[in-house]
Amino acid sequence: MVELKEFREIDLDQSPIVGLACGHFFTAETLDGMIGLSEVYETDPTTRVPLRLKDISCDLAPTIPQCPLCQRPIRQFVTQRYNRLVNRAVIYEVSKRFIATGQTELQELESRLTDIESKLQRTRAELLMGKAGHHLMDIHQADMKQSAQRLKTRYKPSACLRSDMVHFQQRTMHRH
Known part of the structure; x- marks a missing residue:
């Protein structure tokens, strides 16, 4: 539980006041401890003044710091x-969203790729064997025209997929 004091009881030279956007005020020492300022700054043990930054390059915060009274995020x-x-928590949220949305889109692209691959294998086998199990060299002229037409169209889905992959890559680069 937060101990509430009146302003006249606080020595501002010893304990500066921090005002949050939600309208609540706390001593810097109290709020520092409640939201974990020691996670990002090394502090002097006696004065509790921040001395230098800690290396937090791979340590992301799971939640945005909040006002201890009303739980509104500190903006x-x-x-x-x-x-x-706050920035550390925002980066964590953005990264989480990127992974979630990117994963879904990648799974869809992978599914399409698998479908296209199996269709290409099936049409290849059909074209090599021709009609009624005849070898490619034994196919008549009419069948050759039909086979040529099938060859022209069999790569269209893979070209569309490639284009969609490039667009996905560009969107991802733009967004993140």
Whole structure:
């Protein structure tokens, strides 16, 4: 439970006040501890003043820091003291969304690729064997025209898939 004090009880030289966008005020020391400022800054153990950044390159925050009273998220750039914590959580959310949406689209493309591959294998076998099990060299002139037409059209789905893959790659690059 948060101990509430009146402003006149707080020495601002010892404990500066942090105002959040939701309208709640806390001493910097209290809020630092509640939202985990020590996760991103190394602090002086006696004064609790942030000294330097910790290496958080591979450590992402699962949630955006929130006001301890109303649970509203602390917004980026409203309280600069906590930007690093907020940005870390935002990067985590964006990464999670990227993986989820990208995975779904990739699975769809992979499914289409598998279908196209099996159709190409099937049409290849059909073209090599010709009608009624005859070898390709024994096929009559009319059958050759039909086979030529099938060859022209058999790669269209794979060309469409390739185009969709390029578009997916460009969208992903743009978005993320």
